[in-house]
Amino acid sequence: MLSDLQIRHRDKRALREGYSPAVRRFEIASIAAYVAVMTWLGVELAPRMLAKPFLALSALMLGFVAADFVSGFVHWLADTWGTPEWPIVGKTLIRPFREHHVDPKEITRHDFIETNGNNCFICVPAAALAALLPLQQSLWLFVAAMMFALCLAILGTNQFHKWAHMDEPPRLVRLLQRAGLILPPAHHAVHHQPPYARYHCITVGWLNEALFRLRFFQTLETLITRATGLLPREDDLGRHAAEVVAREPLPPLPRIALDLQLDAPETAAQPELKPD
Ligand SMILES: [Zn+2]
Numbered sequence: 001m002l003s004d005l006q007i008r009h010r011d012k013r014a015l016r017e018g019y020s021p022a023v024r025r026f027e028i029a030s031i032a033a034y035v036a037v038m039t040w041l042g043v044e045l046a047p048r049m050l051a052k053p054f055l056a057l058s059a060l061m062l063g064f065v066a067a068d069f070v071s072g073f074v075h076w077l078a079d080t081w082g083t084p085e086w087p088i089v090g091k092t093l094i095r096p097f098r099e100h101h102v103d104p105k106e107i108t109r110h111d112f113i114e115t116n117g118n119n120c121f122i123c124v125p126a127a128a129l130a131a132l133l134p135l136q137q138s139l140w141l142f143v144a145a146m147m148f149a150l151c152l153a154i155l156g157t158n159q160f161h162k163w164a165h166m167d168e169p170p171r172l173v174r175l176l177q178r179a180g181l182i183l184p185p186a187h188h189a190v191h192h193q194p195p196y197a198r199y200h201c202i203t204v205g206w207l208n209e210a211l212f213r214l215r216f217f218q219t220l221e222t223l224i225t226r227a228t229g230l231l232p233r234e235d236d237l238g239r240h241a242a243e244v245v246a247r248e249p250l251p252p253l254p255r256i257a258l259d260l261q262l263d264a265p266e267t268a269a270q271p272e273l274k275p276d
Pocket residue numbers: 075079097100101191196
């Protein structure tokens with residue numbers, strides 16, 4: 001029963017103390033590397049994208065949707081597996097997500113470096129690889145432009161997430177949230193309901209319901225548990241609550257109603273035969 005979870009989160013203060021000066025230096029270096037690599041990629045792409053605007057526009061739009069998926073996948077990984085004690089990723093990636101469930105408002109007190117350092121680090125190798133592609137070929141130009149949009153939206157992701165937790169975000173931000181163009185607060189609130197097991201996408205959230213109903217992350221969790229014996233969310237919720245959640249039935253698969261009414265013309269439009 002989910003009502004009897006008895007969640008045991010980690011200690012809030014210990015999680016905050018895990019944000020060490022070394023982690024902060026790592027974040028500053030990541031932001032500097034991100035700016036350098038994205039400028040390089042942007043300069044390589046700009047003249048070629050202007051010459052092929054439709055290809056560029058479709059690649060940019062696909063990159064934005066891909067960012068929503070990547071944000072969900074990384075968030076799910078960091079929420080579900082591992083501990084803050086793991087080397088490197090434990091302190092830099094897993095700890096902030098553990099802290100975020102214990103204290104969702106803490107993100108609104110983060111400055112630019114703490115908000116964006118991690119995401120910049122993830123983007124640097126992807127953007128560098130995109131800049132090295134043979135951009136004179138349309139296919140690779142499409143891939144590189146998509147990667148550029150993806151990295152830009154990934155940079156925006158933690159900012160959108162932070163705004164979704166603010167009591168009074170700027171006016172323009174509220175308009176974008178209401179239009180569904182960046183992560184809306186009410187939509188993201190679904191993720192913050194224990195046991196924090198769905199709606200992981202935090203760029204805009206367009207993919208959340210589809211991934212949940214298609215059992216995307218639930219299936220991955222089942223496969224990983226079968227292969228490794230690891231229990232999803234054990235470090236985040238405590239063993240008892242994680243076991244209760246793992247036993248929960250899967251959500252119903254979406255039903256596709258093929259209501260074609262193939263026999264409709266015959267049955268519906270029968271002319272009435274009147275006697276002479
Ligand atoms: Zn989470």
